[in-house]
Amino acid sequence: MRIFKKVLKILLITLIVLTTFTGIIYYKSVNYTTYSLKPDKSKFEKMVSKEDFDKLAKELVAQMSLEEKIDQMYGEKMLHSVPKFLINAIAKRRFAHIYAGRNERLNIPPWVLSDGPRGARVMDKKINTVTTFPVAMARGASWDVDLERKVNEIIAIEMRANGANYAATPCVNLLRHPGWGRAQETYGEDPWVLGKMGVAAVKAIQSHNVMACPKHFALNSIENSRWVINVDVDDRTLREVYLPHFKKIVQESKTASLMSAYNFVRGDQCGANKELLTDILRDEWGFEGFVSTDWVYGIYDGVEAVKAGLDVEMPWQDEYNYDTIDEAIKSGEISEKDIDEIVIRILRTRLAYAFAEDKMEYNQDLIAKPSHIDLAREVAEKSMVLLKNQNVLPFKKSRNKKIAVIGRLADLPNTGDQGSSNSTPPYVITPYQGIKSLNKTLGNEVILNDGSDIEQAKKIAQEVDEVVLVVGYTHEDEGEYIILSRDKMMESAKAKKLVGEKGMGGDRTSLKLLPEDEILIKSLTPLNKNTVVTYVGGSAIDMSNWQDEVPAILFSWYAGMEGGNALANILYGNVNPSGKLPFSIAVNEEDYPYFNPYIDNITYEYYHGYTLFDKKNKPVAYPFGFGLSYTTFDYSDLSIVNPELTAKDSIQVKVDIKNTGLMAGEEVTQLYIGFKNSNIDRPVKLLRGFDKIYLTPNEEKTVEFSLPAEELSFYNPDTRQWEIEKMDYEIYLGSSSRKEDLLTDTFKVR
DSSP states (O other), X not given: OHHHXXXXXXXXXXXXXXXXXXXXXXXXXXXXOOOOSSOOXXXXXXXXXXXXXXXXXXXXXXXXXXXXXXXXXXXXXXXXXXXXXXXXXXXXXXXOOOEESOBTTTTBOOEEEEEOSSSOOBOXXXXXOOOOOOOHXXXXXXXXXXXXXXXXXXXXXXXXXXXXXXXXXXXXXXXXXXXXXXXGXXXXXXXXXXXXXXXXXXXXXXXXXXXXXXXXXXXXXXXXXXXTOEEEOOHHHIIIIISHHHHHHHHHHXXXXXXXXXXXXXXXXXXXXXXXXXXXIIIITOXXXXXXXXXXXXXXXXXXXXXXXXXXXXXXXXXXXXXXXXXXXXXXXXXXXXXXXXXXXXXXXXXXXXXXOOSSXXXXXXXXXXXXXXXXXXXXXXXXXXXXXXXXXXXXXXXXXXXXXESTTTTOOOOSOSSTTXXXXXXXXXXXXXXHHHHHTTTOXXXXXXXXXXXXXXXXXXXXXXXXXXXXXXXXXXXXXXXXXXXXXXXXXHHTSOOSOOXXXXXXXXXXXXXXXXXXXXXXXXXXXXXXXXXXXXXXXXXXXXXXXXXXXXXXXXXOTTHHHHHHHHHXXXXXXXXXXXXXXXXXXXXXXXXXXXXXXEEOOSOOHHHHHHHTTXXXXXXXXXXXXXXXXXXXXXXXXXXXXXXXXXEEEEXXXXXXXXXXXXXXXXXXXXXXXXXXXXXXXEEEEEEEEEEOTTOEEEEEEEEEGGGGOEEETTTTXXXXXXXXXXXXXXXSSSGGGEEEEXXXXX
């Protein structure tokens, strides 16, 4: 008995100690110390110019020990960061501040990363919500560069209000195949759209002294194998397809940073890829900022990463550890000068933002304020794409009607994936809520049905005046692939198929809707001629099983916190749909480039999307750039101001557009260049301009484009130069990439 009591006492003491220790860790993790992101300017001379910050960075590095230099090259120490990050994510459902690069001795303030493709991710401990916009793919469908600027200004403002100053956005990876799980985070399949939207986003973010970090550099287009896959690619494909948008962002927006991708390219991981990080990014493009890794598995060899030109390992110290770097310096594999150059790059960039004067005060009152929410609704409205409409939409705003909103997603708050791009809004207006709210003012009855009981859903569809079927996906079906084990990912990649349990989100192995959605569509559509299928998701789907039977199809995407209100406004004609597809939708899934989510090596070919379908003369279900309106537009009088030009000139093009319908609306005018006279293998045509214009009924406007001849060039792998062919080119200008929608003319470069 005495021994039993002694053991019990020891166990009790141990339990008390463990409980106390756990409690302390929990308390310190959720009540972590916050730091100012601004320096004490009184301790420095006045900093104004680029040269001032370059000089200051060198002076500070000269005062640092090797350990202090390495401290600038990662986020936080793992022992402190991991508990804080995990406890806040699990217990508080918030993204904690990771303070990188703080040096109290030298008065160097830290910097804090926040994801933010659809809303600020890092949140202050006092307030756990932000404005949540439609996903980037939806905004790509808006084809509205100025709208994207406004969105990213608000995201930056709310990041600053939440104590962050480094934005892991925009995502500008190219949509090579619609099955890619993170398609929703990017703007589409075309490098020109990616570049234009990306430049607008970066400039807007950095106008509020937030360092932009476009991602993922580069060739990241498969999610379920992202930590292990190697991408082989030839020089022309790399330069002309997968890098032009990054180059445009670097050179036109002067982005402060870039995030390297997890994957390998030509055998080297992107975070340790000298060709990408040094030869191309810095030596060719003139990039002067710093590169940080994607989180956790961003590099596997710290020494190789240093030699390649990788600056910061995130979110905590792993491969950039003191012993590894110290030993490499002592062995002569790298030098301390290599470390100095990295730290100077980091400091001269981030101190310029830390010292800069702010244009406003950033406080919690700015978060999810009414004007921000209004913009979220406007973006959702301008993003929705009407693909088919057999005189069904807009629904009439008449009284005493019955409307059914049917589907498992009809009343589900569903703003997109729950990985790094997740955003936490104060509320989400679901499709049902938005439609019900609009019809309440008309005295109409709106019936909700989740579609699980097909017979009941069929009965409702027969009895109502209008049916809105809400189908599509959630974060369980697509998005960032949430899995903890790299070994498990490698095992599946080697096997070329899933091994073990699938993680959350990830790539789609089929482009068809879930079987229950297709059954619902095919069962209900014949019963009510006023049926609209509304698709919620982030990329293209295969509609071949049911599209011919449905009178109206609307892509509403993951539409953000105000998506339901926006959907109702589109359906009932308060807003004229103006979105256009930022990708092509093939007739058959086999027509897309080869795609397997579980793969360890893949070759990316030169053609994809509309360039592939054009080249192979393949019909498409819906072309790139296509979208219907409640009005009609007429194109006429295409004219080329200078039909002959030199390689140093710009081609000047004009076209007249008239609203020939009865409703005001916006039209996306698209300009393509054709290369049928080329002596080398080139696309049939490439997008080289777009503009979104507003026209009232019977109004006509002249739209003008100016395109530098250098944008006609191709990359010659033999000379390693960009070259412009002297020949006749085609101009295509119209409402989509489809041949029938385009006016055409020719011009000559001599």
